[in-house]
Amino acid sequence: xxxxxxxxxxxxxxxxxxxxxxxxxxxxxxxxxxxxxxxxxxxxxxxxxxxxxxxxxxxxxxxxxxxxxxxxxxxxxxxxxxxxxxxxxxxxxxxxxxxxxxxxxxxxxxxxxxxxxxxxxxxxxxxxxxxxxxxxxxxxxxxxxxxxxxxxxxxxxxxxxxxxxxxxxxxxxxxxxxxxxxxxxxxxxxxxxxxxxxxxxxxx
Numbered sequence: 001x002x003x004x005x006x007x008x009x010x011x012x013x014x015x016x017x018x019x020x021x022x023x024x025x026x027x028x029x030x031x032x033x034x035x036x037x038x039x040x041x042x043x044x045x046x047x048x049x050x051x052x053x054x055x056x057x058x059x060x061x062x063x064x065x066x067x068x069x070x071x072x073x074x075x076x077x078x079x080x081x082x083x084x085x086x087x088x089x090x091x092x093x094x095x096x097x098x099x100x101x102x103x104x105x106x107x108x109x110x111x112x113x114x115x116x117x118x119x120x121x122x123x124x125x126x127x128x129x130x131x132x133x134x135x136x137x138x139x140x141x142x143x144x145x146x147x148x149x150x151x152x153x154x155x156x157x158x159x160x161x162x163x164x165x166x167x168x169x170x171x172x173x174x175x176x177x178x179x180x181x182x183x184x185x186x187x188x189x190x191x192x193x194x195x196x197x198x199x200x201x202x203x204x
Contacts (some may be wrong), residue, residue, distance in 0.1 A: 001147040020047040022090070023115040024124035025057035033188040035170070037145070038124075039084050039163035045152050049117045050081075051090045053109050078174050090117045104129050114140050123148055125189065157200075164197060165204050178204035 041048035059074040093116035130142035168181040178201040186194040
């Protein structure tokens with residue numbers, strides 16, 4: 001009996017990096033940054049990870065600060081994120097939390113998830129909340145999104161440009177020029193990354 005034909009792997013699975021990045025809630029809170037990071041993850045530049053608790057934190061804060069948003073809309077966004085990045089959710093990390101020490105005990109769940117998922121990096125604006133001397137113990141680094149995206153540009157500027165292009169093209173109500181989109185990214189505390197992207201504005 002002939003063997004069945006081998007199933008062809010999806011293209012993203014072939015290209016995806018083994019470098020693993022856990023997203024802290026603060027980088028998922030602003031929609032422009034969240035959208036850009038998701039595009040970078042789907043481009044296969046790194047493996048993105050988060051937890052239901054991280055989802056709950058960023059959505060809870062958005063609902064508190066943006067009354068025009070609804071829980072149903074953000075729940076849909078969560079579902080789309082989870083579906084877009086295979087194996088993104090981290091589970092069974094809670095037992096690690098009591099053994100961890102951080103300046104803010106409420107951040108321990110983030111580090112626990114990073115350890116459980118064998119993340120190389122925690123992506124966060126709050127670097128002081130994840131001291132290097134603590135993270136070095138677990139061979140994990142905390143990094144600001146601006147520095148992180150700069151590194152992605154250095155690794156594969158074409159994929160980063162395409163990711164930015166995809167994000168901008170989705171902005172249809174209202175539409176957004178390339179320069180306006182880059183201004184929006186710069187407002188997300190990404191001045192260094194945007195400086196490297198501006199020379200490519202004509203193709204965004």
